[in-house]
Amino acid sequence: MADFVQASLRVIRASGHSPARIYTGLALHVAERACAIAPYFLAWFWLSRSAPFGPGVAGPWAWVEPAAWLVLLVLGQMLLSYLGQMNNFLGGYALTIAYRGRLIDHLQRLPLGVFGRQRIGHLASVMTDDVKRMEDVFTHLSAELLASISVPLLFAAMLVWIDWRLTLALLATWPLALAALNGANRFFLARGVRKQKLFLETSGLIVEFIGGLRTLRLFHRAQAWLQGLDARFAQIRQHSMGAEAWGGGSVLVYRIVLEGGLLLLLAVAGWLIAHATLTPLTWLLFVLVACKVLDPLLDAAAYLVELRALVQSETRLQQLLDEPVLKEGGRTEAPPGFAVSYRHVGFGYGAQRVLHDISFDVPEQGVTAIVGPSGAGKSTLLELLARFYDPQEGSIALGGVDLRALCSDTLYRQLGFVFQDVQLFDGSVLENVRVGREGASDGEVIEACRLACCDAFVQRLPDGYATRIGENGQQLSGGERQRLSIARALLKDAPVLLLDEATASVDAQSQHEIQQALSQLVAGRTVIMIAHRLPTIRHADQILVLDQGRIRERGTHASLLAQGGLYAQLWRAQEAMAAPLDGA
Numbered sequence: 230m231a232d233f234v235q236a237s238l239r240v241i242r243a244s245g246h247s248p249a250r251i252y253t254g255l256a257l258h259v260a261e262r263a264c265a266i267a268p269y270f271l272a273w274f275w276l277s278r279s280a281p282f283g284p285g286v287a288g289p290w291a292w293v294e295p296a297a298w299l300v301l302l303v304l305g306q307m308l309l310s311y312l313g314q315m316n317n318f319l320g321g322y323a324l325t326i327a328y329r330g331r332l333i334d335h336l337q338r339l340p341l342g343v344f345g346r347q348r349i350g351h352l353a354s355v356m357t358d359d360v361k362r363m364e365d366v367f368t369h370l371s372a373e374l375l376a377s378i379s380v381p382l383l384f385a386a387m388l389v390w391i392d393w394r395l396t397l398a399l400l401a402t403w404p405l406a407l408a409a410l411n412g413a414n415r416f417f418l419a420r421g422v423r424k425q426k427l428f429l430e431t432s433g434l435i436v437e438f439i440g441g442l443r444t445l446r447l448f449h450r451a452q453a454w455l456q457g458l459d460a461r462f463a464q465i466r467q468h469s470m471g472a473e474a475w476g477g478g479s480v481l482v483y484r485i486v487l488e489g490g491l492l493l494l495l496a497v498a499g500w501l502i503a504h505a506t507l508t509p510l511t512w513l514l515f516v517l518v519a520c521k522v523l524d525p526l527l528d529a530a531a532y533l534v535e536l537r538a539l540v541q542s543e544t545r546l547q548q549l550l551d552e553p554v555l556k557e558g559g560r561t562e563a564p565p566g567f568a569v570s571y572r573h574v575g576f577g578y579g580a581q582r583v584l585h586d587i588s589f590d591v592p593e594q595g596v597t598a599i600v601g602p603s604g605a606g607k608s609t610l611l612e613l614l615a616r617f618y619d620p621q622e623g624s625i626a627l628g629g630v631d632l633r634a635l636c637s638d639t640l641y642r643q644l645g646f647v648f649q650d651v652q653l654f655d656g657s658v659l660e661n662v663r664v665g666r667e668g669a670s671d672g673e674v675i676e677a678c679r680l681a682c683c684d685a686f687v688q689r690l691p692d693g694y695a696t697r698i699g700e701n702g703q704q705l706s707g708g709e710r711q712r713l714s715i716a717r718a719l720l721k722d723a724p725v726l727l728l729d730e731a732t733a734s735v736d737a738q739s740q741h742e743i744q745q746a747l748s749q750l751v752a753g754r755t756v757i758m759i760a761h762r763l764p765t766i767r768h769a770d771q772i773l774v775l776d777q778g779r780i781r782e783r784g785t786h787a788s789l790l791a792q793g794g795l796y797a798q799l800w801r802a803q804e805a806m807a808a809p810l811d812g813a
């Protein structure tokens with residue numbers, strides 16, 4: 230319970246929204262519950278004052294006052310219930326909207342490197358399922374839980390006043406029952422963490438399975454994956470059954486101990502009646518009320534599952550909120566120039582060191598190409614310039630200004646990107662290219678597409694530039710997607726261009742068209758490009774050869790060939806691969 234309260238308070242704090250409305254709703258719910266139980270005590274009170282139980286004589290109109298009170302209580306209960314619910318709904322939704330806004334804002338400020346593919350399934354689950362759970366808690370569960378707890382407490386307060394001995398008998402088993410419930414809670418919480426982890430891993434696998442189904446089926450691996458998923462489900466089932474068997478036992482103990490209070494009550498009442506110290510009316514009241522007191526407490530055990538889920542969801546959301554955001558620099562004006570310099574840059578993913586002591590300069594409007602074997606750290610080197618991450622050692626400057634001093638919007642305004650992994654959205658071609666520059670006219674977008682050699686294939690689409698291209702542009706070929714991303718970059722017209730050449734994976738005609746589009750794009754810009762096909766960078770001003778995270782060689786194409794080192798080896802290897810094809 231303490232975990233639940235702390236988790237709820239953390240959510241309230243994180244949302245930055247006033248919880249006044251929720252508290253009002255909860256207070257109204259308690260008042261509503263008080264109206265619901267009041268008739269028992271009023272009946273006891275009137276009956277104990279009048280015949281045959283009390284000294285008074287019931288007149289013909291004696292029912293009028295109790296009836297009026299009853300009507301008043303029912304009306305009050307209805308009104309309080311309505312107002313309580315409204316306050317809880319409105320307050321709960323407003324708070325969770327603010328909380329979700331805070332999470333989205335936080336996500337937006339995380340370093341771009343955090344959104345690696347492996348995290349998308351996890352993030353999607355956290356941002357939908359876990360936030361939805363918070364919404365349910367603040368709009369429904371908290372009120373129901375408070376009602377479950379407040380009813381027994383209100384009853385107990387009244388019963389103590391009527392007969393403390395019977396009340397004591399009724400309450401005597403509560404501490405033991407609560408201890409059993411607490412034990413069950415701790416047990417479920419510990420098991421639940423592992424179960425949730427299994428769930429999250431499994432949903433990540435399902436996302437990956439659906440995303441990669443085409444490849445898996447083509448390679449006849451779908452069945453093997455399904456077996457892997459089945460094994461995961463079996464693990465979850467086994468884990469859940471273990472948890473239910475043991476945890477369910479504790480809940481059963483809680484219920485038995487709680488209901489044992491009824492037996493104790495009857496025994497004490499019998500003893501008191503035998504000693505003539507208890508009126509039959511008070512005995513009747515306690516017997517009637519005892520079940521009403523216990524019912525909500527028994528219900529409270531059922532909320533245990535939801536409380537546990539809430540605590541776990543909140544933990545995951547808090548972990549997300551605890552992820553360090555990208556430190557924003559204060560400088561909002563563009564740097565005075567667009568030369569790039571890396572100084573003693575070192576970087577690693579966790580314990581794995583990927584870049585070591587990297588220093589180089591990219592002159593303004595010059596083309597610097599990065600080549601090297603797979604896994605050498607080329608993409609990482611480029612991503613550091615876009616602040617996907619900050620270097621752990623050394624610094625990177627644009628126009629002489631350290632990237633960390635620049636506001637990220639200012640930095641991104643100076644950078645154009647053409648990466649291998651082109652992200653397209655389920656909108657029209659026009660909308661997708663316009664992502665490059667908000668507010669660009671249709672004419673400007675079409676002109677950029679024309680320069681990027683997109684016009685011909687776009688015209689062939691059913692509705693031309695208005696054609697919707699499906700989620701992530703699945704209706705387009707790799708080369709077409711690539712050219713749309715070049716059109717975007719052309720439209721953005723940023724002075725610095727980061728290019729991850731992807732022509733290796735497309736056919737010769739597409740390669741030619743992409744090359745043509747790129748030559749439009751690189752003109753007059755500071756360019757850093759990762760090159761996979763060495764012929765495309767023969768004319769680069771500078772070529773850096775990266776190997777195992779270190780710059781092994783640097784120079785022009787001719788000077789590197791003359792050196793006869795790694796670059797010359799790579800060149801010869803590519804020539805040898807191309808030769809049979811050229812000869813064919």
Ligand SMILES: Nc1ncnc2c1ncn2[C@@H]1O[C@H](COP(=O)(O)OP(=O)(O)OP(=O)(O)O)[C@@H](O)[C@H]1O
Nearest residue numbers: 345578581583601602603604605606607608609610
């Ligand atoms: N997000 C990440 N988390 C952990 N390790 C990563 C991540 N991205 C890359 N790596 C690792 O860092 C090393 C360098 O990767 P990087 O993608 O920078 O190399 P690369 O030279 O661009 O390779 P390629 O030419 O195959 O794309 C590799 O060992 C890779 O496994």
